[in-house]
Amino acid sequence: MTTRQEQILDTAATLFAERGFHGVTVHDIGEACGISGPALYKHFSGKADLLRQSLVSISDRLLDEGTRRRDAADDASSALDALIDWHVDFALSHPALIVVQEREWSSLDAEARERVRRTQLAYIDVWVQVVRELRPELDRATARAAVQAAFGLLNSTPHSARLSAPAMRSLLARMARSALLG
């Protein structure tokens, strides 16, 4: 069962992804949930709170599960596969969340932005360690840029998406692997 709070957070994330944080009104969010504007304040402290909770939970989830899968892998090569699979799965099943965490962090207040940025950097670092084990000739900065480019590739799903999910999954995974390993 999904609670009203979860429903509101999901709905808000979807709308933020479509039209941007400032392009969505609390009335829009309420309406999409079947309640009306000010009712949101029974569950959240304000519109900014919706974005904050979305972004914190998304970035935590990416980092936690990413770390878990890397640690469970036997070697660097299968760790990379596991990371790619995880990220592409997440992007395909939650396109709105991927879009929001990619774009809307600049609408956060300073404190939350710092918190989210740190988590995102830690997630990038999980990837960077694996990539540098496979390609020791890359320095830290280059590896980081390469990983962020791979994210751009994997996160392109929401903007194209005319393929079946399995086809998209395998296309993106293959492309990401080629891009990162040369």
Place this chain on the structure above:
Amino acid sequence: MTTRQEQILDTAATLFAERGFHGVTVHDIGEACGISGPALYKHFSGKADLLRQSLVSISDRLLDEGTRRRDAADDASSALDALIDWHVDFALSHPALIVVQEREWSSLDAEARERVRRTQLAYIDVWVQVVRELRPELDRATARAAVQAAFGLLNSTPHSARLSAPAMRSLLARMARSALLG
């Protein structure tokens, strides 16, 4: 010499890229240009006009120069190189423009949105033809998804960018080629 109009368009695009169309006020744009809010209306018909002109000019420029370079190439392989070089050059020298054309088309009115969308699709198609010549086993839809994934990779520049421009250029170009050619 850059005219006042060009200065305003550039400034607006940069702010739109940073905070999104709805997150920027006409006062912000004017202030960043050294004039004040309503003065913009001496040069443009309104805030929406700024976004429209930015997006139309960006998408036209990508398509025109992309077509030119592909047509000037001897074979498919060098055509792909030329397209990659062009796109990565553009993304590196105009990060704000790339971000705006990627994100803010949804803030356009229906007519302009349709116009820009068509141009973007034509640009994608230029790439798709080249890619399918090099990888005839790909169907149209798969090739299109692959090209959009490559755009995501190349357009990641504005979000990472801790490398020198030449290093970034060659990193992204190599990654895009590997991703597209497997």
Place this chain on the structure above:
DNA sequence: CACTGAGGTTAATGACTGTTAACCTCGCGG
């Protein structure tokens, strides 16, 4: 049964924003 707190409602409020109006200034062609 009384009552209370959770979760709604609509109306009001104050801040902000895009746009327009009214006015100023000054370089320049006749």
Place this chain on the structure above:
DNA sequence: CCGCGAGGTTAACAGTCATTAACCTCAGTG
């Protein structure tokens, strides 16, 4: 020297938005 248009200015306006206030309903409990 005069007029005027280009490109500024500030003030005013109407609309929208986030947030708060005041009020309603009702399931569940002492």
